Amino acid sequence: MKKTGSSVASLIAAAPAARRRDAETLTALMQEVTGREAEAWGTIIGFGSCHYRYPTGNEGDSPLLGFAPRKGATTVYLLDGFDAHSADLDALGPHTTGAGCLYLKDLEKVDLAVLRGILERSLAWVEAGGDGRMGLTVTE
Known part of the structure; x- marks a missing residue:
C-alpha cells in the first residue's frame, strides 16, 4: 500500500453521507492518538507509516492506524488484530470484525473512550515492533 497524496478532505467528501460524520470524528480521534x-493511502485515511515484512518474505508499507469510510460500514484497520482487545470489544458497542478489520456502522452507538483505548494499544503494539512475526518498523 502506498500514500497517494490525494486530499483527505476529498476522500471524506466522497464518502457516503452516513459515513462522513464518522470519518470526521475518526480523523480527529486518530490524529489525537x-x-x-x-x-490518503488510496481510499484509506491513514496516520503515520510503518514497514512490515512477513516471515514468507512478503513486505510492504501501511499506516500505523487507519480507516476507510465504506458504503456498508466504516472499516478501522488494526495491525495487531483482535485477540488483545477482546474485553474492550465486548464493551465497544455495535461492531463486527474480520481479518484485522473492525467494522463500525454508526460511530454514535460506539463507546469512543473504549475505541480510543483500542487505538492507543494497537498503536503502542506497532511502535514497539509488534510481536516479532511481522518485522514492523515505524518509518514516520
Whole structure:
C-alpha cells in the first residue's frame, strides 16, 4: 500500500453521507492518538507509516492506524488484530470484525473512550515492533 497524496478532505467528501460524520470524528480521534496528520493511502485515511515484512518474505508499507469510510460500514484497520482487545470489544458497542478489520456502522452507538483505548494499544503494539512475526518498523 502506498500514500497517494490525494486530499483527505476529498476522500471524506466522497464518502457516503452516513459515513462522513464518522470519518470526521475518526480523523480527529486518530490524529489525537497518533500525533500525526491524516494522509490518503488510496481510499484509506491513514496516520503515520510503518514497514512490515512477513516471515514468507512478503513486505510492504501501511499506516500505523487507519480507516476507510465504506458504503456498508466504516472499516478501522488494526495491525495487531483482535485477540488483545477482546474485553474492550465486548464493551465497544455495535461492531463486527474480520481479518484485522473492525467494522463500525454508526460511530454514535460506539463507546469512543473504549475505541480510543483500542487505538492507543494497537498503536503502542506497532511502535514497539509488534510481536516479532511481522518485522514492523515505524518509518514516520
